[in-house]
Every structure is written in C-alpha cells, then in structure tokens.
C-alpha cells in the first residue's frame with residue numbers, strides 16, 4: 001500500500017492511473033477544413049436526457065484552439081487492436097492525419113474508419129477544469145461494432161477480462 005500527499009504532479013498522476021479507462025481518439029475540423037485529433041482517456045458518459053458526454057482537454061494541447069472553436073467533435077472508442085492508433089494520436093509535433101484517412105460525419109466532423117464505438121457530437125458547452133477545459137457534447141449519432149475495448153491502466157494499455165458474478 002502506498003499513501004502519499006498529492007504534492008507532486010507525479011504522485012497524483014500515479015493515483016489517477018489506478019482508475020482503468022477506455023481509450024478514445026477525439027476529432028474535429030479546424031477553420032480551414034483540416035482534420036485534427038487527439039488521444040484522450042478522460043471521456044465519460046454524462047446524461048441520458050439530454051444525451052450528453054464529456055471529456056477534458058489540456059489547455060496546453062496543440063489542438064486546443066481547434067476544439068475550443070469546433071461546433072462538432074467525434075469520439076472514437078478504440079478497439080483492443082488499436083494501440084498503435086492511440087500512440088499515433090498522442091504524438092506531439094506531427095500531422096496526425098497525414099497518413100490516416102477520414103470521412104465527413106455529423107456537421108462535417110472527421111470520422112476514422114476503425115473504432116469500437118463512435119459518438120458524433122455537437123459542442124454543447126465548455127467549463128473550466130483547472131489546467132484542462134471540460135468539453136460537453138450533445139450526442140447526435142452513435143455507432144457500435146463488435147470486438148473488445150482497448151483499456152488504459154497505470155500508464156499501460158490493457159484488455160478487459162469478463163468476471164462472473166458469484
């Protein structure tokens with residue numbers, strides 16, 4: 001057992017890492033019509049009625065000015081086979097769409113071909129969240145596919161194992 005005060009960013013990051021999440025790629029179109037995307041595990045469902053989801057984006061992200069203005073964004077929940085896609089969209093200083101195709105979805109939002117599930121959203125609102133901004137989206141369209149989800153746990157990619165209730 002490790003108990004620490006959260007006086008360092010690393011200690012807090014380590015504690016946050018004990019919460020297993022899925023992994024998503026979130027995309028939007030910039031004002032010139034170019035696609036941008038970022039790997040994010042901060043995605044969460046928020047409301048059924050109205051249908052809302054949320055995620056948070058670092059204010060230092062190279063994509064920040066695009067998502068801040070975007071009217072729509074798409075959240076692609078990754079499949080367990082897509083660790084390289086997750087790494088690709090987390091890499092700094094690259095044109096992430098140079099080698100990756102996309103098609104227009106709701107509001108022209110760039111859609112990736114491969115994913116486990118996709119939520120096409122209209123930007124509903126944005127809220128300050130410290131060094132991040134919380135983006136809330138109204139879900140306009142969902143797509144689900146068979147397969148298994150990619151997970152992120154304690155800084156590593158993982159896959160899910162189903163447990164039988166006793």
Ligand SMILES: Cc1cc2nc3c(=O)[nH]c(=O)nc-3n(C[C@H](O)[C@H](O)[C@H](O)COP(=O)(O)O)c2cc1C
Nearest residue numbers: 038039040041042056057058061062063090092152
């Ligand atoms: C598994 C994983 C999850 C991530 N989740 C988030 C997130 O929820 N929000 C965020 O702003 N950055 C997140 N990042 C970091 C971004 O993907 C990206 O690496 C970082 O923002 C630096 O690139 P950028 O400045 O081009 O955005 C995550 C990275 C990884 C590998």
